[in-house]
Amino acid sequence: MNTLTAKNTDTLMEPRAIRKTKPESAISIKNLNVHAGSHHILNNINLEIPKNKVTVLLGPSGCGKTTLLKSLNKLTDLYKELDVSGSVFIGKDDILNSNHNIPALRQKMGLLSQKPYPLPVSIFKNVAYGLKLKGVKDKKLIAYNVEQKLKEVGLWEEVKDRLHSSADSLSIGQQQRLCLARGLAVKPQIILADEPTSALDPVSSKIIEERFRELKKYYTIVIVTHILRQAQRLADNVVFMHYGKIIEQGTPEAVLKNPQSSQLKEYLVDGF
C-alpha cells in the first residue's frame, strides 16, 4: 500500500515535460513474487512494459520468464502449487488483486504459447470463440471478424474452403497462426507470446515474425524467447532475467551489444 501511494505522488510531482518523453506503460508490474513451495520462481519483479513496442524477455531456461509472462494475465490461477503476490496493472486495473471480472481483463491480452493449442472445434469456431464469450450473437459480424483475423495472419487463403473442418487437420505452422488469429479476434491491446516459434518450421517462424513486426503498430507485444537473433530482430526493449530476477533491461543495442552484468555476458557467449 505504501509503495502505491509513493508512486502516485511521484507521478503527480513529475514535471510535465519529462512525463511526455517517458514512454507510456501498457503494463506495470510492482513487487511481483511467485513461489512454488520453497522455490522462489520470481523474486520481487518491478517492470514497466512500454505501449506499442515489442518487449523481449530473455534468459536461460528456468529463469522464470514464462512464469512472468503467465502472471501478466493471471494464468497462474491454473497452477495450484503457485503462490503469487504483488501487482500487475493493466491500465488502472490490478489484475492480480481485483476480484471482479478477471476474464474481461484477460481479454485485453492475447496469448500465443510455445506449441499451438487449437481448441477441439472447427477452424471457424476457434476464431469465433472469444467473440462468443464476449456475447456477440450477430452471425454476420462474427463471420466478418473471423475472415478479417484470418487474413491478418495470412491464413485466409489456405483455409477459406475448409473453415468448418477440425483445427487439428492444419499443419503446426498453420495452427500457430490460427491461434494468433484467435487471440486477435477478441481485440486485445497486448499480445503475450511464449517462445511462439520454437515448435515451428523455419518458414512458419518467418511468417509469425513478420506478423509481429506489423502488429506492433497496433499492439503492445511481450515475447519470451531464448533465440538471441530473434530478440535482436524484433525487440524494442530487452529484459534479461536470471534466477527469477531482472538483471538488465534497455534497448537491444544497449543490452545485447554492451552487457554490464557477468550473467548476461556469460549468457551471450554461450548463446552465440
Added chain:
Amino acid sequence: MQKRKTIEERVFRILTGVACYSLIGILGYIIFIIFNKGFSSLTLDMVTKLPSGGYYYGGEGGVLNAIVGSLYIAGGATLIAIILGVPAALYINSHLIRYKRTQNTVRYILDSLWGVPSIVYGAFGFTLMIWLGMSASLLAGIITVAFLITPIVIRSFDEALSTIPIGLQEAALSLGSTKSQTAFKVLLKQGFSGLVTAILLAFGRAIGDAASVLFTAGYTDLIPTNLDEPAATLPLSIFFQLSSPIPAVRERAYAAAAILTIIILIISISARYFAKHYSKENIK
C-alpha cells in the same frame, strides 16, 4: 451477462464440490460400517479356530479355514501368474520394443481381458475342471484364479517396464549380451519395484475374488492338506455365512469381512509404498 457467468461458475463449483465430498462420504461410510460390524465380532477365536458345527448352523469357532484357504489360493495363483506373466511382460518390453504396433495390440488385448467378469472365468474354470475330470478343489481354484490375475500381473509389470529408457537396454546389448539376457537382467533390476507392485495388486485381486472360486474351489470347514481337497475362502465365507439365519454365524461373516478389508488395506498401502520408495533408486 457477466453476472450470469459468475453465478454459473459458482453454481457448478459448488455442485462439483458437493458431488466430490458426497462420494468421499459414501465411501467413508462403507469402511465405517465394515469395521464397525467387523471389529465387534473380531475375537481371537475368529482367527485361530475353525468354525464348529458347520458354517451355516453352528455358532462357535472362527474362520481360520477361510483365512488359510484364501492365502493358499491367492498365493498359489499369484505364483502361477508370476511364472507366466513375468516372462510375457519382459518379452513385450524387449523383443517387441521396436514393433510398436504389435506391442500396442498385445496391450490392448490384455487390457480387454482385464475387464472380463470373474464369473466368466469361474464358468470357464469349471468347464475345464469337468473336462479334466477334476472335482472342486484347491488346485482347481488356484488354476482358475491364476487365469484371472495373469493379465493383471503382465499389464501392471509392463506399465512399469515401459517407463525404462530404451537406452539402458541398448547399452547392455552393445556390451554383447543376448536379448533375453538383457531383458532379464536390466529390465528385472530396473523394474523390480514395478514387479512387486504388480504382484501385490494381483494378490489383492486374487484374495478378494469370489465368483471365480465359487464353482471351482468348493467349500469346507477344514483346512485343506492336499491340492485335491476343497478349500474355503474369505469372500465365500462371508457370502455363505451372511445368508445364515443364525446371528452367531453372521458374526463370523462380519469378522471375515473385517479381516479381508484389513488384508486389502495392507496390500494397497504396501503397493503404494513400494512404488514410491523403490522407484527412486532407478536410473531414469
Added chain:
Amino acid sequence: MLTALVLILLFPLLIGVALLFKSIPLLNADSIVNLLFSDNWAPNSGKFGFWPFIFSSLYVTVLSFIFSAPLCLLAAIYLTEFASARLIRIMHPVIDILAGIPSVIYGMWGILVIVPFVGDYLAPVFGLNSSGYSILAGGIVLAIMCIPYMLNMLIETFKSVPYGLKEAGFSLGATHWETIKHIVIRKSRPGIISAFGLGMAKAFGETLAVMMVVGNIARITGNPFEAGYPLPALIANNYGEMLSIPLYDSALMFAALVLFVVVLLINLVFRYLIIASNPAKV
C-alpha cells in the same frame, strides 16, 4: 518368453471356444433369438428363455449408470480443476483402496445399509411394499462399486488435457467453468465415453455384490422396488444343480458366453476409442 505371451493371448480364444463348445447342445435345441428373447424360463421342462435375466442385467446396469455417472463426472471435474493439491493427494490412495475392496464386501454393506434403506424408507415414500432386496438396491450397490473405477479413468482423462489448452481458454476470456465446459470436457469426450462404457461393462458383469441384494426372482418388471435376477447371479446361484437337469449346464455356460462376449466387445470397442483418440500414445 514368447510361449508364455502367446499362451496368454490365446486366453480369450480359449475361454470363448470352451464356453461355446459347452453351449452347443443348448444352441442345437433352440434358436439363439429364441434363447435370448423368450421369457419362458422352465429348465425342468427344457424351456430356456433368457430374457428375464438379460432384462434384469440391463435394468440394474442402467440404474447404476444413472446413479454413478453424473456423480463421477462432477467429482472428477472438482478433483482435477477446483480441489486443492492436498485433497488430490489424499484422494488418490483412497480411490485405489476402494477399487481394491472385493465385491462381496460391497454386497455385505448393501445388505446392511441399502436393503433396509430401500425396504423400510424409500419404498414406503412411494407407497410401495418392498423387502428391500430389489433391482433398485442392486443398482445402488453396483453404482457405488463402479464409482472408484470410473472416477479413476475420468481423472486420468481430465488430467491428460494439456495446460496449454486451458490457458488458451483463460486467455480468450473464458471463466474457469466455461473453459471446463467448452474445452476440457469437449477434449475429453472420447475418454469420458470410454470411462462410462467400461464402467457399464463392469456393472454388467459384476456378480456377487448384486446377487446379494437383488432378490433373485426371475420375472420381468419395470418396478425397481421388486426383485430381479441378473445373468451373473443366475450362473452363480445354480451351478450346484447344473449337472442334475438336462441341458441346464449347457444353459448356464451359454449365459457365461453371453456375458463374456458382451463385456469383451464393450471393452474392445471403448479401449479402441481411447487409443484412437490419443494418437500421441501410439
